[in-house]
Amino acid sequence: MLGPADRLVGQLYIEGDLRVSGTVEGALEATGDIVISDGGKVNGAVTAYNRLVVGTAASLVGSDVRVGRLTVEDGATFSGHVSMGKEAVERRPPPVEVVPEPVAEATPVDQPVDVVIPQPEKPIQKGKRR
Amino acid sequence: MDVQEAVAEGTASAENGEVKRDGRKQFTMGPSDIFEGKLIYDGSIHADGRLEGEVRVSGNIDVASGAQVKALLEGSNVSLKGTIEGAVTARDKLTLGKNARLSGDVVVRRLQIDDGATLNGHVRMGDFEHQASGQ
Numbered sequence: 001m002l003g004p005a006d007r008l009v010g011q012l013y014i015e016g017d018l019r020v021s022g023t024v025e026g027a028l029e030a031t032g033d034i035v036i037s038d039g040g041k042v043n044g045a046v047t048a049y050n051r052l053v054v055g056t057a058a059s060l061v062g063s064d065v066r067v068g069r070l071t072v073e074d075g076a077t078f079s080g081h082v083s084m085g086k087e088a089v090e091r092r093p094p095p096v097e098v099v100p101e102p103v104a105e106a107t108p109v110d111q112p113v114d115v116v117i118p119q120p121e122k123p124i125q126k127g128k129r130r
Numbered sequence: 131m132d133v134q135e136a137v138a139e140g141t142a143s144a145e146n147g148e149v150k151r152d153g154r155k156q157f158t159m160g161p162s163d164i165f166e167g168k169l170i171y172d173g174s175i176h177a178d179g180r181l182e183g184e185v186r187v188s189g190n191i192d193v194a195s196g197a198q199v200k201a202l203l204e205g206s207n208v209s210l211k212g213t214i215e216g217a218v219t220a221r222d223k224l225t226l227g228k229n230a231r232l233s234g235d236v237v238v239r240r241l242q243i244d245d246g247a248t249l250n251g252h253v254r255m256g257d258f259e260h261q262a263s264g265q
Contacts, residue, residue, distance in 0.1 A: 051245075072243035074223070081252045088250075 004039060020058075036060055046080075049089045054078050154189055161196055175205070178212075195229050208238075221258040 002008060006022035017032040020040040027045040028034060034048040037055035046052060046062050051069040054060050054076040062080035066088045072078050155173030159165060163179035174189030177197050184202045185191065191205035197212030208220040211227035216234045218224060224238040228246035235252040243249060 069245060070243055070247070070249060071245045072241050074225075074240060074242040076241065077255060078241055079253050079255050082249050084248050084250055 002040075047089060156189075157187075159197075161194070193230075195227065 001018070002020045002022040002024065004021045007024075008022070009025045011027045011029075012018075012024075013029045015031050017034070018028065018030045019035045019037060020028075020042060021036075021038040022040060024040075024042040025044060027047075028042065029047040031049045033051045033053065034046060035053045035055070036042055036058040037053070038057055040055070040058040042058075042060045042062065044062060045064040045066075046060065047064075047066040049068055051071070052065070052067040053071045054073065056073045056075040058073075059077035060080065061077070065080045065082045067082070067084055068086065068089055070082065070084055155171070157169070157171055157173060157175040159176065159178050159181065161178045165177070165180070166182045168184040169175070169186070171185070171187045172189075173187060174191070175185060175187050176192045176194070177185075177199060178194040179197060181193075181197065181199045181201050183200075186202075186204040187206075189205060190207040190209070191203050192208075193199055193203075193210045193212045193214060195211035197214075199212060199214040199216065201214075201216045202218075203214070203216060204219040204221075206220070206222045207225070208218055208223070209225045209227065210218070210230045210232060212229075213231045214234065215232075218232065218234060218236050218238075220236075220238040220240075223240040223242065224236060226232060226243045226247035226249060228244045230244075230247040230249075232248065233250045235254075236249070237254045237256055239255065239258055241253065241255065
């Protein structure tokens with residue numbers, strides 16, 4: 001339970017249910033229900049394996065919303081991409097891995113560049129896929 | 131907006147299906163009616179049966195629980211109970227009833243989703259003050 005004066009910044013994974021009346025900046029994931037009620041504000045991805053409820057005065061601005069069931073009460077603020085049903089939550093995405101993509105190798109040397117201006121402007125074709 | 135452009139197939143002709151309610155026109159489809167095409171209508175629509183294409187109305191859209199809809203829907207208050215595939219714009223409120231199954235992107239001013247409804251798509255909340263009569 002996050003009360004009206006409580007604030008969470010970051011990621012939360014919880015076994016069970018969660019009730020939010022405070023402010024959340026970040027990702028929430030619960031194996032049970034998530035209820036955002038009263039003046040609760042969530043800004044981030046939300047995954048509720050069972051059910052998500054967004055109450056009348058509550059706000060959810062999520063990038064990605066994955067839920068088994070969803071209730072949005074009239075008056076609530078709600079936006080985001082919604083995936084719903086068993087499939088949506090079963091195949092859960094792995095926790096945010098910050099793996100920097102391998103930078104495209106800037107080796108334009110392979111080509112027989114006879115031209116005078118060696119400007120590697122478009123390495124898109126060469127680097128990423130071989 | 132005084133355009134009526136109905137390309138209807140089957141029994142859902144504008145003449146047959148039109149009922150006056152509260153002084154406003156209503157286009158009504160029954161469970162065995164089929165509509166295919168584009169409807170731009172100054173009034174409301176009650177859709178049942180099968181609806182395919184595009185529906186833009188100045189009033190409300192009401193989709194019955196047995197209806198199969200594959201269409202772009204735009205109206206003031208949109209209340210969905212059936213199976214809908216397509217983008218939905220509600221200039222005022224969108225209500226998804228408990229048996230509604232909606233796959234498509236949604237733009238609304240207000241939103242109510244009843245427990246049991248299924249929604250897959252992108253939801254955006256916006257204000258339609260200047261857009262109301264634009265399209």
